Amino acid sequence: MKKVNLVFGTVYGGAQYVAEMLEQALLELGRETCLYQPEQLVGFVPPEDELLLIICSTTGQGDLPDDIQPWFNEMKSKAPYLPKLKFGLIGLGDSSYETYCGAAEQLLGLFEELGAKQLGEFLKIDAGETMEPEVEALAWLPCWNLLIDTELAA
Template sequence: MKKVNLVFGTVYGGAQFVAETLQQALIELGRDAVLYQPEQLSGFVPPEDELLLLVCSTTGQGDLPEDIQPWFNEMQSKAPYLPNLKFGLIALGDSSYETYCGAGEQLLNLFEELGAKLLGEFLKIDAGETMEPEVEALTWLPSWNKLIDTELAA
C-alpha cells in the first residue's frame, strides 16, 4: 500500500487536529501514514512514489500559517519537478471572508506548478458552517482513499 505523508499548517491547532485524526483513520484503513510536524519540513521534498495530504488553515488575508510558510517558500524556491506526485488537499477557512481558504489555494497552485496532480476533490471546510472540521474531513477521506487504489491500478 502506498504511504501517505501528511503535512499541516495551523494557527490555533485546528488543522493539526484534523491531520492527526486523518493519520489515525488512514492507519486504521491499513495505510502507512506519517504526520510531519512543521519543524520537520525543512528540506522535505515529498517522494513521488508516495502520496501527500496537505491540511491547512487560512489566516489573515488568505495567508498561510507561520508554521508552514518556510516550507512553502522553500518548495517555491527549489521548485522540484514532481510530475508523478499525487496529493490531496484540505483547507480550513471562513467563507464570510473574500479570501476563503486562500492558504489552500496557494498550496494548490504551488503543487500544480511543480507538476503534481491533485487526487480527488479539494476539500474546503467552512468554520462558519462546522465546529468539527475533523468530522467533515473523515467523511471525505474514504472516497480519497479509494481513489488512491484506483489511480494505482490505472
C-alpha cells in the same frame, strides 16, 4: 501500498487536529503514514512514489500559517519538478471572508506549478458551517482512499 505523508499548516491547532485524526483513520484503513510536524519540513521534498495529503488553515488575508510558510517558500524557491506526485488538499477557512481557504489555494497553485497532480476534490471546510472540521474531513477520506486504490490499480 503507497505511503501517505501528511503535512499541515495551523494557527490555533485545528488543522493539526484534523491531520492527526486523518492519520489515525488512514492507519485504520491499513495505510502506512507519516505525519510531519512543521519543524520536520525543512528540506522535505515529497517523494513521488508516495502520496501527499495537505491540511491547511487560512489566516489574515488568505495567508499561510507561520508554521508552514517556511516550507512553502522553500518548495517555491527550489521548485522541484514532481510530475508523478499525487496529492490531496483540505483547506480550513471561513466563507464570510473574501480570501476563503486562501492558504490552501496557494498550496494548490504551488503544487500544480511543480507538476504534481491533485487526487480527488479539494475539500474546503467552512468554520461558519461547522465547529468540528475533523468530522467533514473524516467523511471525505473514504472517497479519497478509494481514489488511491483506483490509482494503484491503473
